[in-house]
Amino acid sequence: MDQDRILEKIKKCLEMAKGKGSNPNEAEIALRQAHKLMEAYNLEMGDVLASMAGEITIEAGSDGTPPTWRIRLALTCAHAFGTHMIITRKLKGHFDVVGAFIFVGCAAAPELSGYAYQVLERQLQKARREFLSSSKNKRCKRSTKVARGDHFANGWIDAVYHKVDEFAGVDDSIAEAIEAYMAKHHADLGKHEMKRRKLKARDEGAVEAGYLAGKAAQLHHGLGNKQVARLTQGV
Numbered sequence: 001m002d003q004d005r006i007l008e009k010i011k012k013c014l015e016m017a018k019g020k021g022s023n024p025n026e027a028e029i030a031l032r033q034a035h036k037l038m039e040a041y042n043l044e045m046g047d048v049l050a051s052m053a054g055e056i057t058i059e060a061g062s063d064g065t066p067p068t069w070r071i072r073l074a075l076t077c078a079h080a081f082g083t084h085m086i087i088t089r090k091l092k093g094h095f096d097v098v099g100a101f102i103f104v105g106c107a108a109a110p111e112l113s114g115y116a117y118q119v120l121e122r123q124l125q126k127a128r129r130e131f132l133s134s135s136k137n138k139r140c141k142r143s144t145k146v147a148r149g150d151h152f153a154n155g156w157i158d159a160v161y162h163k164v165d166e167f168a169g170v171d172d173s174i175a176e177a178i179e180a181y182m183a184k185h186h187a188d189l190g191k192h193e194m195k196r197r198k199l200k201a202r203d204e205g206a207v208e209a210g211y212l213a214g215k216a217a218q219l220h221h222g223l224g225n226k227q228v229a230r231l232t233q234g235v
Contacts, residue, residue, distance in 0.1 A: 006041050007051040010034050014048070049180035056110040059090060060099035061121055068194045069153035073124065074101045076161045077116040081109040082170030084178050087192050104181055106174045120217060124156050127213040131206070148206040150197050155210025160217050 013034035017027045038044065060066035060074070071087060078085035083105030090100035103113040131137065131152050132145055140148070170178075182189075199207065 006037060007048060010037050010048050046180045049177045050184045052177040053104060053106050053181035054110055055102050055104045056114050057090060057100050057102045058114040058117060060101055062099050064099055066099040068196050069150055069157060071194055072157045073120060074117050076157055076164055077113045078103060079168045080116060080164040081105060081113045082174060083109050083113045084182060086186060086189065104178055106177055123217055124153055127156060128152055131209055147197055148203050151199060151203050151206035152210035154196060155207035156214035159211045159214030
């Protein structure tokens with residue numbers, strides 16, 4: 001019997017053991033069976049928890065290490081769907097290496113986080129281009145336009161994060177599963193220090209414009225307590 005099937009059996013036993021419909025005797029038998037299987041196949045609870053989570057990798061949209069605003073957008077999407085985000089690199093074609101994000105979570109959460117990033121990134125890029133195409137910004141030198149674009153993007157993300165925070169969060173069991181998965185598959189991660197551009201007085205309007213534009217991005221929490229948000233703008 002392969003390990004995936006064993007883990008599925010153990011999970012079913014544990015679910016039966018804590019199920020509301022099980023009487024004390026049934027719960028005890030199911031728990032004993034789970035422990036018996038774990039001992040027989042040399043598995044620990046961490047292995048069982050880790051098997052409940054999974055991951056997906058998506059391109060960040062930039063070469064090398066993604067800029068701060070892209071990382072913040074990815075973190076916002078991870079926060080929305082209760083996933084853990086990892087900054088990485090991905091081989092594109094035979095020679096090109098591009099920045100990427102890994103979303104780790106349970107059920108469909110990683111896919112939803114990745115989809116949210118792709119949709120919101122397109123919306124943000126469109127809003128950013130429109131902002132920078134204004135007559136006020138057209139006359140600026142390239143370095144100033146890039147800085148203002150970054151400030152606009154960060155303001156936009158601030159607004160989206162504020163919306164997301166109203167419904168974000170995960171159950172303890174999901175958090176434990178993600179923690180176990182990370183310990184098993186991504187134990188040796190380093191830390192990335194994000195550096196947000198210093199805001200100059202002349203660029204304060206870019207942050208405000210970004211925040212106002214970001215408020216138009218709509219994320220709706222699904223029915224009940226499930227982490228299923230729907231992106232309704234720009235899809």
